Structure formats: C-alpha cells, structure tokens
Amino acid sequence: MKASDLHAGPAPHQPFGTYHLADGRYAFRIWAPDAHEALLELGGEKLSMQAQEDGVFGIELNTEPHTPYRYIIDGAAVPDPAARVQRAEWSVVEDPDAYFWRHEDWHGRPWRETVLYELHVGAMGGFDGLRQALPAIADLGVTAIELMPVASFPGQRNWGYDGALPYAPQDSYGTPSALKEMIDTAHGLGLQVFLDVVYNHFGPVGNWLPHYASEFFTRDAHTPWGAAINFENPKVSEYFIQNALYWLHEFRFDGLRLDAVHTIGNLHWLHELAARVHASVPPGRHVHLVLENERNEASLLESCYEAQWNDDFHHCLHIMLTGEEDGFFVSYSDDPARHLARVLKEGFAYQGEASRLHKDEARGEPSGHLPPTRFVSFLQNHDQVGNRPFGERLIALTEPARLKAAVALQLLCPQIPLLFMGEEWGSKQPFLFFTDHDEDLAQIVRDGRKREFSLFTAHADPERAAHLPDPNAEQTFLDSRPGTPDIAREEDRDWLAHYRTLLALRARDIAPFLDEAKAIDSCVLGPKAVAAQWRLDNGALLTLALNLGEALSWDSAALPGWLRGGSAAPAHFAVPLAAGSAPTSGTLPADSCIAWLIAGN
Missing domain, CATH: 2.60.40 (Immunoglobulin-like)
Structure with a gap:
C-alpha cells in the first residue's frame, strides 16, 4: 500500500511542500505572500517559479528522489517549510512510498489498553537505537511509546520543542525510512507509537517564514516564544492540519500529543484539526489525539480529544512524595491530599477555582462528568524531571517504598498511565535540558534557565546556581541518557518486577473494562x-x-x-x-x- 493511499501529506491543495504527481513529475509549492520573486534551486539550476493565487509560487518538473533543493525568495536562500528531509541548508526530495511496510494489517489498539512510555529519541540512540530497545519495553507491559518531538531543529541535540521544520524528521536521529522501520517494528510487537507535535511556536533558529510570509503570525497575540501563529489564516491552518495527517498516515503513527495548546488560543482550530483527523481515518483503525493544556478545558475532552496530560495528578503526588511546595506546586500545597482525592474522583483538581500559581485567576472547567480515561496520569515526564535545575528523578527525591506505593496508585487507577524512560528500573540518571546552539543563543538559554529556577527556593542559592549543568554542553546531553537495567543488581530487578506485576494486573483485570x-x-x-x-x-x-x-x-x-x-x-x-x-x-x-x-x- 502506498503512502499516497493513506491521505499522506503534503496534499495537492497544500500551499507548501513537494509532492509526487500522478504523471511521475514532482510539484514544488511555497506560500510566500510577501515575496516578489521565488526560484527553485535544484540540480545546479535556479528555476523561476510561477506566481499563483494568494501568494503561492509553484513549479512542476521531473527530478529524482534524494535530490537536494531549496528556494530563493527575493534573493535569500530558504528551506522548504514542508520539507520531508532537511540536511544542513538543503531540503531533499523524498519518495514517500520507498519504505515497504511489513505489518500492513496493524490497526492500533483501543484507548482503554494504553500504557504510555515517554522517551527522547536522541537519548535512546536515534531511530535505530530505539528500535533495538522496543522488545524490552513491550516485555514490561507497556502498550504505547510516545516520542518527544522529532521535527527538524538546528544542531545535533535538542529536546525537540525548538523545531523549525515540522515535516522533516531530525536528521541526526536517522532517515524517514529508519523512523518508519522503527514504527513498523513497534507495531509487530503490539506497541502503539505516539508523537509529540508542537503547533504553538517555532524554535528561535531556522524558521524563515517571517521573512516571506508575515501573515503566518499575528501581532495581536503573543506566546512565551514570541508572536502567536495565525490560525485564522486558512493556509496556516492547512499547513498544520496536513502535518498531523502526514505523521498519522505516511508514518502510521497511532496518535499525537499536542504540546501546550493553551498557547494556541484558538478553540475553533483545535476542533477543526480533530474533525479532519477523525474523518481521515478508515473504519477499524484506532488513532488517538491527546492534549497538554494548562487551562483544563474539559469541553475539548467531551468529543474531540481522547485525553489530556493531567498535571494536577502529578503536582499533588509530588508534594506528598517530596515535601516540595514552591514554584508551580504552590497551588496544591494547602492540602495536596484533598486535591488528589478530587483528581481521582473527578479528573481535574482545578475546575474553575482560582489558582495561586495563575495569580488567583480561575482555572479549568468542570470535569467530573468525564470518564477517568480522559486523563493521562504520570509521576514523571520530560517536563517534571527535565525542568528541574539538576534533572533529578523521583528516586533521588523520596524513599523507594514511598515511590513504589505511588506507582501502584498510578498504574492501577483507571486513568491512563504514562511512564518516563528509565523509571521502570529505577534509573538514577538525570534528565537535563540540553541544546546545541551558537554561543550567543546558548548564553541567552543559560540566563533564562537561571531566571526560571529562581522560583524554587531550594535552587535560588547563588552557590548552588553556579553549578547548574550547561544546557549547551554535549556532556549535559550524554548525562541525560537513561542507560539500561543491570539484571545482576537486585535493586534493578525489584523495580522491574514491581512495574511488571502492576501492569500485568492492569492488563488482566482493569484495562478491558474501562x-x-x-x-x-x-x-x-x-x-x-x-x-x-x-x-x-x-x-x-x-x-x-x-x-x-x-x-x-x-x-x-x-x-x-x-x-x-x-x-x-x-x-x-x-x-x-x-x-x-x-x-x-x-x-x-x-x-x-x-x-x-x-x-x-
């Protein structure tokens, strides 16, 4: 079966990208409403692109897969914003049908069976390294892996939330075919594969859209990363909707986790995205959409989205496990047990009440009418570990017996559990924030992290702050790899047995009836x-x-x-x-x- 038969993107009506035509030629299109002239540089030639309606430039021609290309917009060389492959300054023509799928009969798994395992592809050794780790993850009792963002970013290492080209898998992780082979292997082991996608901003480097498509952004709203994306514009809306369809159909991901949708600020677009995705999925195939949303908007979970990451679950339990009450835990520190009891019964702790963290503004919507599977529970994830100054995991912050008790609650309650790579064997490796920027931007990142950590009393000490890991140092990335369990160590075996026992109970007696x-x-x-x-x-x-x-x-x-x-x-x-x-x-x-x-x- 060809990717083109699976609603693969970019679609012919997409105003961005390169796609294969029925007659064998390739079409190249870019939306550049601010441009006077657009050229395609390919095969040593610079070819004039025809101005079409609404600021789109296009050209159709014969070429071969793996051919490097880029656009020249009013004299400036820019990448294809919908490139399927990006290597340094050049986008690369990709044949979406080149990979032969071995498990074409895979249709996913019902949401009730989901046990998520979040991981960072780079820390797991790229797509090939992750593929080799999949049997052990499946053996644990996990039913789905969730990849932190893999969209192309400048440099060799990054969390992925600074992506510049949302359609191109990061080149340092491997090729698109290597990603497909990893997903194919996961499906053969009964594992779903989810992808974290970032539709709320672009990273600080590598995004050329403001130079030739200023309408892509709006000056009326801002995010923590700058001007907000203009989802009111039909071409911008289509750019991201086609991106979701691209990952789900061309790569056969089983679900998407949408990062920080509270910064998108456009509920209509979120509804439209979900409707388009669900309409594209053939009967019998399971595809799941999950949100990160600080606003606790329960209305999005009533029909459009499968679930939301539940920070409330984490924050209550983190206080009870560690005693930490400052920073973003302050809104739960008055009575964490009371907040947790509400979370277990109704989903959200904050359902319209004022929150101290949000400057006493009301947060959330009533959620008690929703089934418990609308909420993803976690004790650790990339944010809650990696946004600590020293990236400590819970095993370094609390007693093992106490942590095992909290894990039992998480894995046996009807909310959908999410694990973070390495926690299942008690990995003590930190997970730190890491980047690969030039020195000017690296210093800005260092200074920004120090300001963030000033919210936490334990890390405000200048002497302690002086020893913060450098986000831009390669060693910081190397220190963040979780490692592998040592079966010769009784402690590692005990942790693995704890998780396996609980997940087996969940799979046998709870998940089928959720x-x-x-x-x-x-x-x-x-x-x-x-x-x-x-x-x-x-x-x-x-x-x-x-x-x-x-x-x-x-x-x-x-x-x-x-x-x-x-x-x-x-x-x-x-x-x-x-x-x-x-x-x-x-x-x-x-x-x-x-x-x-x-x-x-």
Whole structure:
C-alpha cells in the first residue's frame, strides 16, 4: 500500500511542500505572500517559479528522489517549510512510498489498553537505537511509546520543542525510512507509537517564514516564544492540519500529543484539526489525539480529544512524595491530599477555582462528568524531571517504598498511565535540558534557565546556581541518557518486577473494562492518605487506598459508607496483600498502596 493511499501529506491543495504527481513529475509549492520573486534551486539550476493565487509560487518538473533543493525568495536562500528531509541548508526530495511496510494489517489498539512510555529519541540512540530497545519495553507491559518531538531543529541535540521544520524528521536521529522501520517494528510487537507535535511556536533558529510570509503570525497575540501563529489564516491552518495527517498516515503513527495548546488560543482550530483527523481515518483503525493544556478545558475532552496530560495528578503526588511546595506546586500545597482525592474522583483538581500559581485567576472547567480515561496520569515526564535545575528523578527525591506505593496508585487507577524512560528500573540518571546552539543563543538559554529556577527556593542559592549543568554542553546531553537495567543488581530487578506485576494486573483485570468506568467516590484518610473507588464496565468495584505518611488506623467504623461496605467482600486481588479480603480493620501501613477488586454481580 502506498503512502499516497493513506491521505499522506503534503496534499495537492497544500500551499507548501513537494509532492509526487500522478504523471511521475514532482510539484514544488511555497506560500510566500510577501515575496516578489521565488526560484527553485535544484540540480545546479535556479528555476523561476510561477506566481499563483494568494501568494503561492509553484513549479512542476521531473527530478529524482534524494535530490537536494531549496528556494530563493527575493534573493535569500530558504528551506522548504514542508520539507520531508532537511540536511544542513538543503531540503531533499523524498519518495514517500520507498519504505515497504511489513505489518500492513496493524490497526492500533483501543484507548482503554494504553500504557504510555515517554522517551527522547536522541537519548535512546536515534531511530535505530530505539528500535533495538522496543522488545524490552513491550516485555514490561507497556502498550504505547510516545516520542518527544522529532521535527527538524538546528544542531545535533535538542529536546525537540525548538523545531523549525515540522515535516522533516531530525536528521541526526536517522532517515524517514529508519523512523518508519522503527514504527513498523513497534507495531509487530503490539506497541502503539505516539508523537509529540508542537503547533504553538517555532524554535528561535531556522524558521524563515517571517521573512516571506508575515501573515503566518499575528501581532495581536503573543506566546512565551514570541508572536502567536495565525490560525485564522486558512493556509496556516492547512499547513498544520496536513502535518498531523502526514505523521498519522505516511508514518502510521497511532496518535499525537499536542504540546501546550493553551498557547494556541484558538478553540475553533483545535476542533477543526480533530474533525479532519477523525474523518481521515478508515473504519477499524484506532488513532488517538491527546492534549497538554494548562487551562483544563474539559469541553475539548467531551468529543474531540481522547485525553489530556493531567498535571494536577502529578503536582499533588509530588508534594506528598517530596515535601516540595514552591514554584508551580504552590497551588496544591494547602492540602495536596484533598486535591488528589478530587483528581481521582473527578479528573481535574482545578475546575474553575482560582489558582495561586495563575495569580488567583480561575482555572479549568468542570470535569467530573468525564470518564477517568480522559486523563493521562504520570509521576514523571520530560517536563517534571527535565525542568528541574539538576534533572533529578523521583528516586533521588523520596524513599523507594514511598515511590513504589505511588506507582501502584498510578498504574492501577483507571486513568491512563504514562511512564518516563528509565523509571521502570529505577534509573538514577538525570534528565537535563540540553541544546546545541551558537554561543550567543546558548548564553541567552543559560540566563533564562537561571531566571526560571529562581522560583524554587531550594535552587535560588547563588552557590548552588553556579553549578547548574550547561544546557549547551554535549556532556549535559550524554548525562541525560537513561542507560539500561543491570539484571545482576537486585535493586534493578525489584523495580522491574514491581512495574511488571502492576501492569500485568492492569492488563488482566482493569484495562478491558474501562470504556464506561465511573468514579463512585473518594475521600481523604489522612494528611498524606486518600482512598477512591470506581465501578468498571463488568460491574466490578475497584478500590485503592494510598498512604504516603505515617501508619493510619484502618477502622471500619470510621470509614465512609461506600468504602466500609465494599471492603467486607472477597477481594479478587489485593496489593500488597497476598490474597483474601480487603482490609476492614487494623492499620493502613506507612508508604503503602492497597488495591482490591470486588467482582460484579
């Protein structure tokens, strides 16, 4: 099957990019409304492009795949903003049908089965290195990997959120065919593959659009990265919609995670993007769209988007695990257990209330009517680890038993769990912010990071700040690679066994019954202790009790009715109890998570 049969982008009506015509020729198009003249430089020649309507320039000709090209716009050499391959200053003609797919019958997996594993492709050794690591990830019980952005950026190393060319896989990671082979291999192992895409800004280097298409941006709104993208313009809208279709169909990604959509500021466009994606997917294929959205807009999760990364889940538990309360944790520090109980029952902790972090402005929309699978829960991810000054993982910030209890809550509750590369064996390698900029921009980045860290009391000390890792040093990137578990080490084996056991329980007894799962209730049991209960599709009652503080009395007379009534029935499984019934009296141990499942009638 050809990529062109799968709604591959750029499509013929796309005002950007290079695509193969039915007669064998290639069409080159670029939207340059500010330009007077556009030339195509290809094969040692500079060819005049014809001015078409609405500022589009185009040319059609015979050429071969792998041929370098670029555009000359009013005398300035610029890359194709929709290049499929970018090598240094040259875009490269790519044949989208060159890769032969081995697993054409792959149709994805239902969302309820999803267990995400976020990773950085460069830190995993590029597309080929990641491909070799896939069997171990699948063996863990993970069902989906999520790649941090792979769109082309200047230099050899970057988190990916400074991309300049959204259609071109980063050349230092490997070729488009290597990316396709990695995805193909993942599908053969039963793994979905998700991609983090950045549609809210371009990086500070390599984006030439402002020079010839100023209408691409708007002066009426700004983001943390500069002028906002003008999604009101039909050509700009189409540029990003076609990009989503390109990744999903030409590369056969199973889903996209949209970065920081709160900075896009255009709900209509987000609805349009989702509608176009869903309309493009043939019956029987599973494609999932996930958001990062600080605004907690539950309305986007009612029909358009599968789920949202749930920062509220993370922030409550991080405080309870570490005691850190400053920076962006301040809005949860008043009563993290109360916030967590609401998260477990209703999804968001903030559903329209004022937030201290957001200068007491209202944040969020009511979310209690949404199923728990609309929320992606995590204890660690690239942001929450990498945006710390020294990139410490939770294993360096809290006790192992306490962390294992929190992991049990995350992996057994009905929200969709996300792991971060290396956490499953207790990797102690930091994950740091790294770049590969010229010295002027590198210094700006260093200064900016120091300003960010001043929000955190623990890192405001000038002496400590003087030892911050240099984001632009290659060693910072090398130190951020997670490594691999050492099966000779008992500690590594224990962590792996913990994750495998929990994920096996989830796959067997929870995931198959999540489509219509509903929260019953939740409650606070102590300063660092909560309990929650859900009814699954098969009628079973799932109950979780977490205690990250001192041991608590577990007195059935003092428990809420919903919790006291269910706890007397036989338990289908109990964690960490070996077997038998759920606890009805005694104590809830320190640093423990107890789960039990009562079979439905």
